[in-house]
Amino acid sequence: MTWRSWLKLGLLLAPGLGLILVFIGSVVYIAIAQSFGLFSLSGESEFSLEYWSRMFERLTYNRAIGYSLYVGFASAFLAVLFAYPLAVWLRRPFPGSLTISAVLKAPLLVHGLVAAFLYVNIISYHGLVNQIMQGLGIWDGPHRLQNDSRAIGVLILQTWKNMPFALLLLVGSVSAISDDVLDAAADLGAGPFARFRRVIAPLSVSATQAALVIVFVGALADFSFQVIAGPVNKQSLSQLMVFFKGYGRWHDAAVVAVTLMGLGIAGSALLALVSRFILRGGRLS
């Protein structure tokens, strides 16, 4: 391109990209700077690696990393796992399919906090689940389901909330595959699973990657589900960040925030790569 077309492109992008760079960029920059002791809100600003080194020694921090990664990866995996068969099923319209997909998308309209409260109500000690299980005679007495230590509650909520989103992305790319192409695969001997593995999956790599990454980044930084339905003995990174902020420890909070961003990027790249590898049947190109 000539310098003129570069200039034109630059000017066209300036209003949008400029805003993003200035606002997001400055926030990211300040967070990183704060994690190294700069931009202090209370006292002297001085460059220091101390906040990072002390943070690495904290058990709560290291546990929170492991826990948040677990929630992030598991949620991304589960959301896509449930969305895929639905996307294949809803690929072509059939009587009632519109209603079904509308109902499936309902979680998009319910705020996460509301959903978490509803969920906690249902599984509480005298909640619906306990009553049904006892009513059916499967359980003798009420079980404690709330805030379970393996964060199953959080995973259920994350999956419930994110699955419709993954579905939206996947339906788009799965319905773009022509009937003839799938018929051709069947004609050449591919049964339903082989059709999925050899045709549908490789042709929807990009959508799957997008779904995995977006769900992962959201769930990695989960706060509201964790606070209401999460295990009481574990903290997510967001929780830890809010905790530090609550005590006015801005530099520590910034370290956790930068950690979240770093993990978000690294985890996304990993997910994108691995999913591509798997869906392409063991090839990257």
Place this chain on the structure above:
Amino acid sequence: MKAVSVKNASMHFGDFTAVQDVSFDVGEGEFITLLGPSGCGKTTLLKMISGFLQPSSGIIEIGGKDVTHVPPERRDTAMCFQSYALFPHLSVADNLQFGLKQKRLLTAERKQRLQDVATKLDLTAQLDKLPNQLSGGQQQRVALGRALTMRPSVVLFDEPLSNLDAKLRDSVRMEIRKIQRDYNLAAIYVTHDQGEALAMSDRILIMNNGRIEQAGTPHEIYGTPNTSFVADFIGDANILDAEVIGEEGAGRWRLGTQIGELIAASAAPPVAKTLKVCWRPEKAQFGPGTENTITADITHRAFQGNYTDLFVMIASAPQRVQWRDNAVGLADSLTMHIRPEDIIFLEAIA
């Protein structure tokens, strides 16, 4: 044993009937063409045979076995799609081997068949390319090759040459026929091109509105069409309303038509007293004859190279004549005759 038998197959989409009570057989190594106008149900019928559509009623047999309820992946058919339906994410080589890998063929055998088909279809230089890097003709040949590598007992072709230019069409057509003979495959070939059907087929089934209108060898279909639809669809035909006036000896009838009284000779008697008859434009004989001598006014002429199309008026009925001898062209009228055996009885007029 029959390679394929279709027995009373019908296909309804809601209120619409796409295929109605169709029955036919395909012998081993036989090349059958389904010929008919667009929308007459050809693709639907192929999809019923390959298993993508469940017939609303009727039975499909392949190799003597009832496969009506067998899914497509377990039927020994291979289809060459009208839209090619190549796998966009796979190279030409992987497209060609898709079915062979699914069959878990030994690598050596697979490579052998790949080489074989790539050579036959002139695709060796394209094996590493993706489908969107190929020309239409090359994509077409990949689609063809992908079906042929399977060596199924039946190959189904859905208008496979419709997107090729005329030259390429001729050569691919011959190649298809050759491969089909080499492997002794039964083939069902769908086309709306009558020239293609006449040139390629052992047998032609003419379809119209979801039914088989007539079945026969290319010669039978062209020489003795049963209905005006068939007569008009295959080749050119002058179709007339006729009334049988009387029988003139064995197998000869006197007819009253718009172009005057004619004598027709036919092994089969007319189906009704009033019926459609036709004669082919190239059957017109120059000069007067002992019977059916006609004088025609020439209204328009179109030089076609090896013959001239003459549009003529005979007693105010427009007819078409093909004249081999181009020199005749300049007169305003001509005298000709139609031999009685060239007048063909068609369906009754209701």
